[in-house]
Amino acid sequence: MPELPEVEIITRDLRTRVVGRTIRRFRASWKRQIKPNITVVQRALQGATITQVTRRGKWIVFHLGGRNRSIGVLAVHLRMSGRILWESAADEEPEHLRAFWEFDGGGRLLFCDARKFGRIELIPTMNELDRRLGLEPLEPTFTVSALRALFSKSARKLKPLLLDQTLIAGLGNIYTDEALFRARLHPLERTDRLSDTAIRSLRRAIVHVLREAIQNNGTSFDEVYPGGRMQQSLRVYGHEGQPCRRCKTAIVYFRVAQRGTRICPRCQVPGVEPTSSISPQR
């Protein structure tokens, strides 16, 4: 279930643990999670050294070198319930273990995933992954004009577009709702009708919410992603029925593109521009 901030935190932690280490063997128990297939991935990883760990959207990317170079990158997507744990010798095997990497010199990285939606993919080049994914919200390329280009190209509804990873990579259900609330925009607003002011406000809200979440170590509701404090800063997600921080109107819940959606019905009205955006939050 992690979104960009949680994946960023996990990536930073992994970097300190596995960069420079060589994989002795890789095992997986649920075939469908491994692409192109277990045999190919095992052969590629055996003896490979991890040269770097990076994040692209919600993907964790292990860059491979050493014995097998130019076999590609190993990209991991946690989807709804995936977790990556460094095995601590004391503990017993965690629940829902689906795959693991064992390193020369000891130590194992465990991939656990109750729902088996997660993916471990060997991808020929980083370019290939870039082709599948859109703008990185925390990179300099995430500009008002780039957003305007995306928004004006189609007549889609705002929230579904923000969740489309091929256009913007990394936003999920929580941070989309939070960003829309802070920008005072309705999730069903048509993107081709947004003013430059609205787009500017939305861009700021997205960047703000994601940065704040990373600073807070992410959002955690359960063991899937533990340790974060961002849930304390959420304004609408999980706040159904509670008063809006700005106007005291009760936060409402409804469905947008099959996703649970929370808004303040008074602050987020379709067709109404956010008023001269005087610090939209707090």
Next chain:
DNA sequence: TGGTATGTTCCAAA
């Protein structure tokens, strides 16, 4: 029992 869940993909319908 039924509905919901921090996600993505595929296909049919509009």
Next chain:
DNA sequence: TTTTGGAACATACC
């Protein structure tokens, strides 16, 4: 042609 709705993937929890 583009956009949306629904189902599917698979499991846990309330």
